[in-house]
Structure formats: structure tokens, C-alpha cells
Amino acid sequence: xxxxxxxxxxxxxxxxxxxxxxxxxxxxxxxxxxxxxxxxxxxxxxxxxxxxxxxxxxxxxxxxxxxxxxxxxxxxxxxxxxxxxxxxxxxxxxxxxxxxxxxxxxxxxxxxxxxxxxxxxxxxxxxxxxxxxxxxxxxxxxxxxxxxxxxxxxxxxxxxxxxxxxxxxxxxxxxxxxxxxxxxxxxxxxxxxxxxxxxxxxxxxxxxxxxxxxxxxxxxxxxxxxxxxxxxxxxxxxxxxxxxxxxxxxxxxxxxxxxxxxxxxxxxxxxxxxxxxxxxxxxxxxxxxxxxxxxxxxxxxxxxxxxxxxxxxxxxxxxxxxxxxxxxxxxxxxxxxx
Amino acid sequence: xxxxxxxxxxxxxxxxxxxxxxxxxxxxxxxxxxxxxxxxxxxxxxxxxxxxxxxxxxxxxxxxxxxxxxxxxxxxxxxxxxxxxxxxxxxxxxxxxxxxxxxxxxxxxxxxxxxxxxxxxxxxxxxxxxxxxxxxxxxxxxxxxxxxxxxxxxxxxxxxxxxxxxxxxxxxxxxxxxxxxxxxxxxxxxxxxxxxxxxxxxxxxxxxxxxxxxxxxxxxxxxxxxxxxxxxxxxxxxxxxxxxxxxxxxxxxxxxxxxxxxxxxxxxxxxxxxxxxxxxxxxxxxxxxxxxxxxxxxxxxxxxxxxxxxxxxxxxxxxxxxxxxxxxxxxxxxxxxx
DNA sequence: CGTCGTGATTGAAAGGATTCAATCAGCCGA
DNA sequence: TCGGCTGATTGAATCCTTTCAATCACGACG
Numbered sequence: 001x002x003x004x005x006x007x008x009x010x011x012x013x014x015x016x017x018x019x020x021x022x023x024x025x026x027x028x029x030x031x032x033x034x035x036x037x038x039x040x041x042x043x044x045x046x047x048x049x050x051x052x053x054x055x056x057x058x059x060x061x062x063x064x065x066x067x068x069x070x071x072x073x074x075x076x077x078x079x080x081x082x083x084x085x086x087x088x089x090x091x092x093x094x095x096x097x098x099x100x101x102x103x104x105x106x107x108x109x110x111x112x113x114x115x116x117x118x119x120x121x122x123x124x125x126x127x128x129x130x131x132x133x134x135x136x137x138x139x140x141x142x143x144x145x146x147x148x149x150x151x152x153x154x155x156x157x158x159x160x161x162x163x164x165x166x167x168x169x170x171x172x173x174x175x176x177x178x179x180x181x182x183x184x185x186x187x188x189x190x191x192x193x194x195x196x197x198x199x200x201x202x203x204x205x206x207x208x209x210x211x212x213x214x215x216x217x218x219x220x221x222x223x224x225x226x227x228x229x230x231x232x233x234x235x236x237x238x239x240x241x242x243x244x245x246x247x248x249x250x251x252x253x254x255x256x257x258x259x260x261x262x263x264x265x266x267x268x269x270x271x272x273x274x275x276x277x278x279x280x281x282x283x284x285x286x287x288x289x290x291x292x293x294x295x296x297x298x299x300x301x302x303x304x305x306x307x308x309x310x311x312x313x314x315x316x317x318x319x320x321x322x323x324x325x326x327x328x329x330x331x332x333x334x335x336x337x338x
Numbered sequence: 339x340x341x342x343x344x345x346x347x348x349x350x351x352x353x354x355x356x357x358x359x360x361x362x363x364x365x366x367x368x369x370x371x372x373x374x375x376x377x378x379x380x381x382x383x384x385x386x387x388x389x390x391x392x393x394x395x396x397x398x399x400x401x402x403x404x405x406x407x408x409x410x411x412x413x414x415x416x417x418x419x420x421x422x423x424x425x426x427x428x429x430x431x432x433x434x435x436x437x438x439x440x441x442x443x444x445x446x447x448x449x450x451x452x453x454x455x456x457x458x459x460x461x462x463x464x465x466x467x468x469x470x471x472x473x474x475x476x477x478x479x480x481x482x483x484x485x486x487x488x489x490x491x492x493x494x495x496x497x498x499x500x501x502x503x504x505x506x507x508x509x510x511x512x513x514x515x516x517x518x519x520x521x522x523x524x525x526x527x528x529x530x531x532x533x534x535x536x537x538x539x540x541x542x543x544x545x546x547x548x549x550x551x552x553x554x555x556x557x558x559x560x561x562x563x564x565x566x567x568x569x570x571x572x573x574x575x576x577x578x579x580x581x582x583x584x585x586x587x588x589x590x591x592x593x594x595x596x597x598x599x600x601x602x603x604x605x606x607x608x609x610x611x612x613x614x615x616x617x618x619x620x621x622x623x624x625x626x627x628x629x630x631x632x633x634x635x636x637x638x639x640x641x642x643x644x645x646x647x648x649x650x651x652x653x654x655x656x657x658x659x660x661x662x663x664x665x666x667x668x669x670x671x672x673x674x675x676x
Numbered sequence: 677c678g679t680c681g682t683g684a685t686t687g688a689a690a691g692g693a694t695t696c697a698a699t700c701a702g703c704c705g706a
Numbered sequence: 707t708c709g710g711c712t713g714a715t716t717g718a719a720t721c722c723t724t725t726c727a728a729t730c731a732c733g734a735c736g
Contacts, residue, residue, distance in 0.1 A: 008402075008482060010722055021686045026724055036684060051478060056458040057404070058722035060395035061691050064346075076420050077621075086415065089441070093448075098455050101439050103427070110431070117436050120394040140389060144346060226625040257625045264627045283415075287564040287595045289602045289627035348692055359716045364694055374714060396692035399721050 009052045018046040029054065060122065065145070068098045069310065070118035071127040072111060073151075076103035078224075078254065079282040080299060081129075084151065087303020088127060095311060097124075108132030119144075125310045127151050135159075147313035151306050153196065154323055161313065163306040163324045167197050170295040170328035171204020174249050174277045177293070177330055181337055183247035183275055184213035189232040189259060190251020191220035198251050201279060205249055217245060224251060229258020237266055246274055247336075253278035253285045253294055260290060260335065275336040291333035298326050347390045356384040367392065398460065403483065406436045407648065408456035409465040410449060411489075414441035416562075416592060417620040418637060419467075422489065425641020426465060433649060435462075444561075446470030457482075463648045465489050473497075485651035489644045491534065492661055499651065501644040501662045505535050508633040508666035509542020512587050512615045515631070519674055521585035521613055522551035527570040527597060528589020529558035536589050539617060543587055555583060562589060567596020575604055584612055585674075591616035591623045591632055598628060598673065613674040629671035636664050 011029075015022045020043060027035050028043040035043070046052075060066050069092055073081040081103075089099050100123065104111035111131045118126055118141075125147040128134070138148050138160060150162040178186055188205055190198045206216050219235060221228035229250055236245060250256030256278030260270060268274055270290050278285055281296035305324055313319050332338035349367075353360045358381060365373050366381040373381070384390075398404050407430060411419040419441075427437050438461065442449035449469045456464055456479075463485040466472070476486050476498060488500040516524055526543055528536045544554050557573065559566035567588055574583060588594030594616030598608060606612055608628050616623055619634035643662055651657050670676035 011724095012722080022723080023686055023688095023725080024684085027685085030724075034684075039684080053457050053482075055399070055460065055722055057395045057398035057460065058691090059458075059724075061393070061399055061693090061722080062724045064691075066395070077417065077424065079415065079417070082414050082420060086441075093451075098452075099440075102437075103424075113431075114436075119391050120397075122393065122395065144391075226621060230625075254625075257622070260627050261625050261629070270627075283564060284595070284622050287592075287599050289598055289608075291599070346692095349694090350692075360693080361695080361716055362714085365715085368694075372714075377714080393692055396721090397694075399692080399723090400694045402721075 008055075009050045010055070011052070014043070014046055014050060014052050017050060018043045064122075065124050066122045067096075068100050068121070068123050069125045069127065069307075070100045070102070070114070070121070070123040071151075072102050072104055072114050072129065074104060074106055074129050074131065076101070076105075078252075079284065080252070080280045080297070083282070083299035084303040084306075087300035088307050089303075090300075091304050091307035091311075104131050106131055112137075115141075118146075122146070125149070125314050127306055127310060129153055145317065147310050147317070149306050149310045149313065151302065154325075158321055158323070161309045161322045161324075163302050163309065163326065165297045165302070165326045165328050167200035167328075168204040168207075170279060170297075171201040171206075171249075172208045173204075173328060173330040174201075174279070174295055175205040175208030177332065177336065178247045178249070178275060178277065179208065179210040179213070181271075181275060184210060185217075185243070185245045186213065186247045186249060187217045187219060187236060187245035188249050188251070189219045189221060189229060189255050190224060191228075192222060193218075193220055201249075201251055221251075221255065225254045226258035226261070229255035229260075230262045231258075233259040233262035234266075237262070237268070244274075247277070248274060249277045249279075251279055253280045253282045253292065256292055256294070256335075257284065257288060260288060260292065264290070271335055271337045277336060281331050285331075286333065288335075290335050291338075293333045293336040293338055294331050296329045296331045298329075301326060346393075347388045348393070349390070352381070352384055352388060352390050355388060356381045402460070403462050404460050405434075406438050406459070406461050407463045407465065407645075408438045408440070408452070408459070408461040409489075410440045410442055410452050410467065412442060412444055412467050412469065414439070414443075416590070417622065418590070418618045418635070421620070421637035422641040422644075425638035426645050427641075428638075429642050429645035429649075442469050444469055450475075453479075457484075460484070463487070463652050465644055465648060467491055483655065485648050485655070487644050487648045487651065489640065492663075496659055496661070499647045499660045499662075501640050501647065501664065503635045503640070503664045503666050505538035505666075506542040506545075508617060508635075509539040509544075509587075510546045511542075511666060511668040512539075512617070512633055513543040513546030515668055515670065515674065516585045516587070516613060516615065517546065517548040517551070519609075519613060522548060523555075523581070523583045524551065524585045524587060525555040525557060525574060525583035526587050526589070527557045527559060527567060527593055528562060529566075530560060531556075531558055539587075539589055559589075559593065563592045564596035564599070567593035567598075568600045569596075571597040571600035572604075575600075575606070582612075585615070586612060587615045587617075589617055591618045591620045591630065594630055594632070594673075595622065595626060598626060598630065602628070609673055609675045615674060619669050623669075624671065626673075628673050631671045631674040631676060632669050634667045634669045636667075639664060 011022045011025045015025045092099050102114040108131050129152045148160050154162045188202050219232040278292045278294040281294040285292040285294045349360050349363045353363045430437050440452040446469050467490045486498050492500050526540050557570040616630045616632040619632040623630040623632045
């Protein structure tokens with residue numbers, strides 16, 4: 001059947017074995033319709049027999065660019081980002097383009113390493129949720145012909161297309177809902193405060209707090225994971241009873257789930273004593289033993305829309321820069337009495 | 339400062355601008371100690387000024403192989419796999435090797451597409467949790483000089499190194515614990531049954547079931563996500579009371595969390611009426627409102643060990659094939675009365 | 677029977693970084 | 707002052723695929 005190769009097989013070897021020229025082999029690979037049926041068969045058989053596999057490096061070198069798309073997310077352990085990535089991957093698969101996924105873990109130097117890699121690889125497009133000050137690098141990439149789309153952020157400058165969700169609106173949805181179910185002492189858990197997302201969600205919440213309620217209490221956290229939520233909830237539990245919140249809005253679902261756990265452990269009834277709202281609506285929000293009310297971000301859609309923008313920019317580098325802002329949606333579940 | 343480039347800058351351009359030969363530029367890039375300090379400075383300055391970035395395709399073409407490592411996981415949405423991937427990535431970062439991560443989603447054709455990609459890219463190593471019948475392809479990859487390590491599986495044939503966890507033992511740990519807390523009617527939820535993991539965990543459970551208990555009831559599922567767990571739990575709730583299990587062992591944490599949710603919604607008390615044990619010990623297991631007892635797999639360690647094996651095989655292709663089997667560990671929490 | 681046209685095939689050139697044998701410059705010691 | 711040595715630098719060859727102008731073969735048509 002197949003033979004054993006110490007050395008790798010090239011088009012030249014295939015050509016020699018099949019008794020045709022390298023040009024013909026290349027045509028078989030890339031423009032089979034230009035090749036006579038007999039030759040096509042014969043060459044394809046030879047390729048299979050020798051186990052020839054295209055060398056992508058050489059192909060790219062000639063082509064000048066790579067078909068792959070690079071993506072840098074904040075945290076691959078947050079299901080929110082893996083869901084977005086899934087949306088991207090699904091869309092790319094349809095276009096036969098591979099996705100190279102990197103996670104910066106909120107670390108600017110790691111982000112920079114991935115940018116180096118993608119730049120050297122000459123990826124044809126980049127999807128990024130930026131951490132550090134990367135604007136100059138993004139500009140350079142674009143000058144080189146790499147399309148760039150910012151995900152889950154807006155750049156401010158109108159230089160790069162972006163896809164994001166209206167976080168102020170999301171905060172408002174949460175606040176209005178909590179007000180509607182009669183909550184008057186609302187706390188917000190999340191941080192660090194210099195994250196745009198955190199600020200916007202908080203602002204939306206504040207705007208919609210009932211007139212007869214206390215002002216929003218912000219418990220700032222260093223990270224956005226369950227552990228941070230747990231600790232924040234414990235600190236809230238030490239407050240004298242009249243000051244204790246009757247509702248907590250977590251800046252994302254991981255935080256909210258941590259809050260939920262700490263409260264349940266402490267014997268606080270959810271939602272009777274304290275209502276909880278999360279953000280993102282990851283699958284685990286619905287799977288929690290007390291299903292979590294959450295502000296849903298259209299994760300798949302974000303991935304899909306970002307991919308479409310990117311592919312459009314690759315096809316036509318002069319395509320208009322667009323900031324697409326998607327709408328969040330409130331999903332009511334048991335944690336607020338749904 | 340920086341100039342604007344329509345066309346890309348090559349070593350030749352740098353050489354011309356710096357007034358040296360391409361060989362010297364290459365030396366500056368790869369063997370700076372061979373270059374005189376003055377030249378080094380000058381060339382580096384020129385590189386910065388022109389914004390030169392190495393073309394990786396050309397570099398690889400010459401070098402014959404790529405520094406990157408490919409990884410194919412079963413499901414990027416399962417935190418278990420992203421945790422393993424993190425372990426891999428951390429280790430690789432230390433060796434300045436990029437990781438290209440793909441998710442097969444349990445789909446053999448998607449797995450095959452990633453294998454094609456990695457083969458064409460000439461990655462220097464591959465980490466894979468196989469789905470389809472890929473042994474012949476893995477052999478071919480190795481013949482071509484790509485190191486291969488199987489993750490979270492054993493190959494059976496002693497051809498490729500692997501890192502896995504003793505699943506029979508894990509099942510036994512769960513069974514012994516449930517027996518110790520007095521459970522006698524145990525159900526196992528997971529599937530499909532042709533997954534080795536599922537079979538092994540079930541077997542371990544059966545081996546340790548108390549002599550005076552009923553035989554294990556296996557509710558087979560089509561997938562291993564929360565939704566499957568939810569549906570399985572609902573079907574168990576339709577059983578007549580005396581047949582209802584007093585303990586449920588989920589084949590992974592996603593399934594167990596789904597079970598937990600369905601039971602809680604139905605008013606079944608956990609752990610009083612039914613105890614629940616999961617598998618993997620993902621972070622969400624501890625974060626669940628009723629924290630989940632789970633059989634812990636050392637996820638970071640699996641990633642790290644697999645990476646070490648892979649790097650060793652890359653350095654020395656004749657390195658001995660090793661099957662490393664790690665030990666699982668029971669983490670007791672509230673869902674079994676901990 | 678010669679010419680033209682069509683479709684198939686050819687083969688050399690290009691793409692950019694790396695390598696290494698060859699060359700060069702400069703200095704020391706004789 | 708010159709041969710010899712060392713360290714620095716050079717530049718042509720190489721890696722493999724793709725492209726495209728040129729060539730070829732063959733049948734149809736005038």
C-alpha cells in the first residue's frame with residue numbers, strides 16, 4: 001500500500017513519478033478543471049500513492065499571505081469567550097479558513113507575543129479583544145494588509161471596525177428588572193473599575209435605580225471570576241442588617257455565580273432575601289441549582305458578525321469601517337423570582 | 339518616526355538600507371554574537387526604522403519545520419479541556435513555542451480537517467484527544483517527523499506516548515464514597531457507551547458497589563453536556579419511588595450539574611434524598627450553589643506532562659514511548675453531604 | 677493539404693530567509 | 707615588511723509551490 005518515507009515528498013517527486021511536469025501537478029492541486037481527466041486521475045493516484053502533502057510554507061511564501069485568521073481573547077477559561085470563538089470558528093469553517101486562537105489572560109505582554117506571532121505568520125485577518133495599548137501595532141498590521149476587527153470593545157477612534165454590546169443598556173435592563181421586582185438596596189460587584197465594560201454596566205444600573213431606593217453600592221473586585229464574587233458576597237454579609245442589599249448585580253456570570261454560592265452557604269435565601277442578576281448568560285447560568293437571571297449577550301452572533309466584517313475587509317481593504325453595537329437581552333430565571 | 343509602507347519589507351531591503359549583505363542581516367536576527375557590536379546596532383536600528391518583520395513562511399520553508407505545536411481537543415466548551423490547554427500553553431510559552439488550538443467537537447470530519455491543516459503546516463508536534471480512527475494518520479505524521487502525544491486516552495498499541503487518568507480507579511473512588519455514606523441504589527449517567535472513558539468509569543463504579551445494594555442503573559446519554567444530564571434526571575424521576583436511586587454518578591461535571599439542576603427544580607433534596615457525584619472537578623463544580631462532590635482529574639498536570647513528553651520526543655525522535663497514567667482524587671463537597 | 681484554433685502541458689522565474697564555503701580586513705609576530 | 711591567523715562579512719544556492727508565457731498536439735476547416 002503506502003511506502004515508507006524518510007524524506008518528504010515534493011511536487012517535483014510527484015511529477016517525476018507520474019511522468020508529468022510540476023506545473024501539471026500544481027494544476028491538479030489548484031485548477032483540476034484545466035487538466036485532462038486521464039492525467040488528473042493518474043496524478044491524483046500518484047499523489048495518494050506517495051503520500052504527498054502540500055508544504056504550506058512554500059505555498060504561502062509564493063502567495064504572499066496566509067489563509068488563516070488569528071484571534072486573541074481575554075481569557076479562554078471564561079465560557080463567554082469560548083462561545084464567541086465557536087461562533088467565529090463555525091463561520092470560518094464555511095470559508096475553509098483555519099482559526100488560530102490565543103488567550104492573553106489579560107496580560108499585555110502575552111498579548112504582544114501573540115501579535116508578534118500573527119505578524120510573522122502573515123495571517124490575513126485578526127480578531128482581538130485588546131488588553132494593552134495596541135493601537136499602533138494594529139495600525140501597522142493594517143498597513144501590511146492584515147484586516148483587523150475589534151471584538152467586545154469599541155476603539156473610540158474610528159479606525160477599526162468593531163462588534164460590541166451596549167453595556168449601558170445591559171446595566172439598565174438589570175436595574176429596571178430589579179426595581180420592578182421591588183428591590184431597593186442594590187449592590188454591584190465587579191472590577192477593576194478601569195474596564196470600560198464594568199463602568200458602563202454600572203452606569204446603566206445607576207441610571208435605572210428606583211427614585212426611592214438607596215444609591216448603588218459598588219464592591220470593586222480585582223478580577224472577574226467566581227472567587228472574586230464569593231469574597232465580595234462575604235464582605236457584604238458583614239454589613240449591619242438594614243444596610244444589607246436586597247439585590248446583587250454581578251458584572252459577569254462567573255462573579256454572580258460566586259455570589260450565589262457564598263450566599264447559599266451562609267443560609268441566605270435566593271431570591272427571597274437577596275435577588276441576583278448576572279451578565280453574559282453563559283450556559284452555566286441556566287445550569288446553576290438556582291438558575292441565574294442574566295443579561296444575555298449574543299455570543300454566537302458576536303462571533304459571526306465579527307467574522308463577516310473581517311472577511312469583508314479582507315476581500316475589500318477599502319471597505320467602510322463599521323462599529324456594530326448589538327443589543328443585550330434580559331433572561332429572567334429563578335434567582336430573581338422568575 | 340516610522341514610514342508608511344505599501345509593500346512589505348524584506349531582509350534584502352534591510353540589507354540595502356543598512357549597507358550590508360543579507361547574510362549579515364540574517365546573522366543579526368539569528369546569531370547576534372557573530373556580528374560586530376557596531377554592525378549589530380546599526381542593523382537593528384535599520385530593522386526598527388523600516389519596521390521589518392520576519393516572514394515566517396520563508397523561514398519555515400528553509401528550516402523544513404515549524405516551531406508551533408498543534409492541539410486538537412474534543413470540546414473547547416468543556417472547561418476540562420480549556421484547563422488542560424492552559425497547562426499546555428503555559429509550558430510552551432516557556433519554550434517560546436506557539437500553540438495552535440483546534441476543537442473537533444467530537445466530529446471526526448472536523449478532526450480530520452485539523453489534521454490536514456497541521457500536516458500541511460508541518461507543525462513540529464501534535465497533542466490530540468482522538469475521536470475518529472486516526473491511527474494511520476498519526477503514523478504518517480510521525481514518519482514525517484512530527485512528534486505525537488495522545489492526551490486523556492491510551493492508544494492501546496504501544497506506538498504513541500500518552501497521558502491519561504485511571505478512569506476505572508476514578509469510578510471506584512466515586513462508588514466507594516457513595517457506599518460509605520450509605521447509598522445503595524446508585525445510577526450512572528453518561529454516554530455514548532462506546533467512549534472508553536464512560537465504560538471505565540462505569541466499570542469502576544460497578545466494582546465498588548456495596549454487596550447489599552442494587553446493581554448500578556446506567557442511563558445512557560448521547561452527549562456529555564448539562565442538557566443531557568437534565569434529561570436523564572427527569573427520566574429517573576418518573577421511576578416508582580422504591581426504584582428511584584438515592585445516588586447519581588455523572589460521567590462528567592457538566593452532566594452532574596445538569597442532574598443537580600433538574601433534581602433541585604423538582605424539589606428533590608440534595609444530598610438528603612439523592613447524593614450526586616461528578617467527574618473532572620472543573621471550577622464550576624465548586625461554584626455550584628450546592629457544591630458538587632467530584633472525582634478530580636489533574637488537568638494542569640495532564641497538560642504539562644503531555645507537553646514535556648512531546649518536547650522530549652521532538653528533541654529526540656527515538657525517545658521511548660511512555661504511557662503515563664495519573665491518579666484521580668476524590669473531592670468531597672456538599673452534594674454528598676461533605 | 678496547409679493553417680488555424682483549442683485545450684493540454686511545460687518549465688523557468690519568483691517569493692524571502694537561511695546557510696556555508698569563500699573572501700576580506702586587520703593585526704601580531706617574525 | 708610580509709605571512710599567517712582570527713573574526714567579520716559576503717553572496718550564491720537552497721527550500722517548495724505557484725504562476726504564466728510559451729510550446730505542443732490534434733482535429734477542424736478552408
